[in-house]
Amino acid sequence: MGNKVLMKGNEALAEAAIRAGCKHFFGYPITPQTEVSAYMAKKMPKIGGVFLQAESEVAAINMVYGAGGAGARVMTSSSSPGISLKQEGISYIAGADVPCVIINIVRGGPGLGGIQPAQSDYYQAVKGGGHGDYHLVVLAPSSIQEMVDLTADAFDIGDKYRCPVMIMGDGMLGQMMEPVEFKDTDTASLPEKDWATTGTDMKRKKNIINSLFIEPKDLEDLVLARQKKYDEIEANEVRYETEDIEDADIILVAYGTTARIAKTAMSKAKAKGLKVGIIRPITLWPFPYEAFEKALADGKKKTFLAVEMSMGQMVDDVKIAVNGRADVDFFGRTGGIVPTPNEILNKIEEIAGGDK
Amino acid sequence: MKRINIITGHYGSGKTEIAINMALKLKEQHDNVVICDMDIVNPYFRTNDAKEFLEQKGIRVIAPDYASTNIDIPVLPGDILSVFTDKSCYAVLDLGGDDDGAVALGQYHRYLKDEDYDMYYVLNALRPDTSNIDDIKALAANIEYMSRAKITGLINNTNLSYLSEPKHLADSMEFADKAAKALDVELKYITGTGEMLSALPDKAKAFELELFMKLPFDALA
Known part of the structure; x- marks a missing residue:
């Protein structure tokens, strides 16, 4: 039987994130992804990580912004209405070039909608749910095994390009059970996070994580530089x-x-x-x-x-x-x-x- | 089988498939059979999904107004009380997963304490969170605490979904025996499809399952 185990999509996602080195999770429960939070709540204390159920999705995504800015592998997870609430934070994270992983286990909408599977958040994920010139890398698994594999990749892509990455599944993928195997992942080839706010020890210049640039010229330069990064992602990361x-x-x-x-x-x-x-x-x-x-x-x-x-x-x-x-x-x-x-x-x- | 049969265990261990099959088995012996979907946790893959089929078989289905209704908060229907007041019925109570799901049973303690019931703990040894004895013991204790009921038997339902092989179940028997001993209960049933049960050296406790929870890409869906 190899090392295959039977797991629910949501818990497999959470386990895959932990194995990818995610030690910080901030979330707020919502059907049909609640098992991600529940799994993190149970496991994070055992590995010396942080699980925090925030007071809202807005708070959770801003905690992700903070932890990601400090260089941590960090994740949040929600379902459609909760992801709508996170959009301001996602735009800030993209605007500050902070890597993180965001899970959306999509349910029917608009509004509170329903709790059964849907794919009606495609526009929001792909065409920019938040404001400004930015993209999310959006990964769409179609099996629990692929959810596991893409979770590891999502953290790597985020760290490589300094950008937020979304894994978009539907409620069915979150809730169904399938056999999965966890493979060892290698992150050795990723760039060092010399931009992160880890404390200077009075030995280097301050790192600043920020998305506010009042000078139009400064902001345009940044957006253009980020566009180059997006071009690179389009050249290197397309999967089908x-x-x-x-x-x-x-x-x-x-x-x-x-x-x-x-x-x-x-x-x-x-x-x-x-x-x-x-x-x-x-x-x-x-x-x-x-x-x-x-x-x-x-x-x-x-x-x-x-x-x-x-x-x-x-x-x-x-x-x-x-x-x-x-x-x-x-x-x-x-x-x-x-x-x-x-x-x-x-x-x-x-x-x-x-x-x- | 006793008049009241409660199915509990870790989520995703196959409780609902077992509950449905147990109700069908009870129906072979008794007229008045009821199955209660008491899952207040999980919105997908529920007993209620097989409601039409079960009702065709003459089994009464009691399900909460939750998944696929306009109520976002699960409420246990008053009907469930009839299981305890109508002593002529034979019932299967399908609890939600873990202690989170078992809590739904707690409020019926005042009725259950005077009943001769069985509460089965369903084990799938290939679920990573219940693949060691300490975890099983901890979960079983939490389930008993939250449900205010006592686990009386273990069901070994070890499988790997569509990658299941008969040896998965046969190989898990030693572990299932250990788990039963640790919970101080008898291993009552070994469940699986006919093919899964085929490799068991001793079939005395074998309970064949017909599977009802289908995925949308199954060819027959």
Whole structure:
């Protein structure tokens, strides 16, 4: 059986963070991610770490800002309404180039919404929920094992580029149980945090963590420098998975739990003789445009079908990627309803039928 | 089986699957069978998800107005009292995970103390937080304290979800025996799918499960 154990998504995320060296967690409970906080509350005291249930999500994200500024590997976790509350802090963290990891286990919205799975926070995560010229690196696992692996990567990416990283799962991923294995991770190649506010010992100049720059020239210079960093991330950190995109007439585009449902639908469609492939973005920002170039390389007529647990948010990025070179269609359920493989299959058949 | 059967244990150990199967088993022997979803913690993968199926089988389902309703705070329905007042019914009480979930049983202490009940602690030895005896003992003590009820038996439900192999269960037997001894209770059942149970050298305590909690990407969903 190797070293596999059975874990719930939320607790696996928390354990993966601890193993990645996260010793500081600030959060506030909210369904369906509460087990992250509960797990941290139980484990942090045992490893000499800090778990703090803040008075609100706003307080928690600002504690993350402080701990991250002092160079700690720090994480916070919430679900949709709580992530909305954190947006000011996230913008400050991005504006001060502070690394941290933010978990969003998405539930139905808007408003308090519901407590069942959703993907309707895509715009918020990818298009900037907070103000200003900034990006979050957004990682979208589709299994508990990938949640574990991407958590380690999230801390590394954050430290490497000095930026906040979000892991966006849906309620299903947070709540379901799957076998996982924890692998040893290596952080030796990461740059030293010589910018962190760790105390000068009167031996060096003060480090300052700040996002306020009144002089327009200073602020523009900083934003431009940060943009270079974003260019680097776009060049180095794009991740995606494709299956059978060569020769496909219909290419599904889906992430997270939805990608797994879409794959089941894809197998069913293939059994009926349809040529179907899939692109699964793993990084939602940077978006994997490259996968679409590969899929479009043969110049043949085809349709991209975005499947989401929302009214259609990622589909906008699919349209940007396709840029008029193919048809783009959409199927989604929302409000906490998870699409079934058969619903997606019906949509695939509708598209295939329309081509005749 | 006794008139009242309470299922408790660490979250994610398979309590709900066992509760549903136990209710079905009771229904084979008794007319009046009720299953209570008493989980006030977890909003997903609940007994209530199988409500339609259970009701078709003639099993009464009592579930809190919580998940998938407009109530954000779980409230235990008054109906649960009928389990204690209607002595002709046979009941399975599916508690939420850990001591956090077991607390829901505490308020029924005044009824339960006069009943001859079984409270089963469900163990999955491949859940990392219950893979050593000290952790199991600590959790069981907390569950008993919060539920104001006594654990009377252990169920070994060791599995690795869809990567389960029969040897996972067979290999866990020694540990399950140790856990039962540590809790000073009998190992009552060894649960799993027919395939999982196939490798057990001694099948006297085997209890075959049909699985009801499906994931949305299962081909049949």
